[in-house]
Structures are given as structure tokens and as C-alpha cells.
Amino acid sequence: MKPWQKSTYVSEEKTEEEKQEVIRGEVKIEPKIEKEEKPEKRYICELCGASFSYPHQLRNHTLGHLRQEERRAEAKLKLLREQMKNIS
Ligand SMILES: [Zn+2]
Numbered sequence: 001m002k003p004w005q006k007s008t009y010v011s012e013e014k015t016e017e018e019k020q021e022v023i024r025g026e027v028k029i030e031p032k033i034e035k036e037e038k039p040e041k042r043y044i045c046e047l048c049g050a051s052f053s054y055p056h057q058l059r060n061h062t063l064g065h066l067r068q069e070e071r072r073a074e075a076k077l078k079l080l081r082e083q084m085k086n087i088s
Helices: 008-037 055-087
Strands: none
Touching: none
């Protein structure tokens, strides 16, 4: 038989530890499985409609849009400047 069943004190200590381990395990494992099975993509890009699970992903994505727009604007301004040179 199990040796700790003879002593109530030891048995109580062991079951508490076991319970804590089970609770910790459940709390840690459950959200991980949920995220892996169906990630909640509630962060949506207003510019292109792309959806993300985490705010930092949307942030990085939006920064990408900004850089793209900056490059486009710079290219347009460069063209305009060269056109102005040709006109004058
Ligand atoms: Zn986007």
C-alpha cells in the first residue's frame, strides 16, 4: 500500500501539493490550446482588412503601411521636382 496513507499529516500535505500542481497545469495548458486551435484575430487593419491575434502584430503591420506610404510620397515628390525642373 501507499506509505503516506498511514499518517494523516503527510497525506494532507501531499494531496495539497498534487492539487496545486493540477490547478497550475490546467491554468497554464488551457489557454495555450485555445490559442493554437482557434486564434482570436480581433485586431484588424483599417487600411487593408488584414486581421491579427495580437496588438503588436497589427502595430508592426500598420508601421509597414506607413513606411510604404512614405516611400510612395517621396517618390511622387521626387518626380514632381524633376518635372518642375523640366518646366522651368
Ligand atoms: Zn493592412
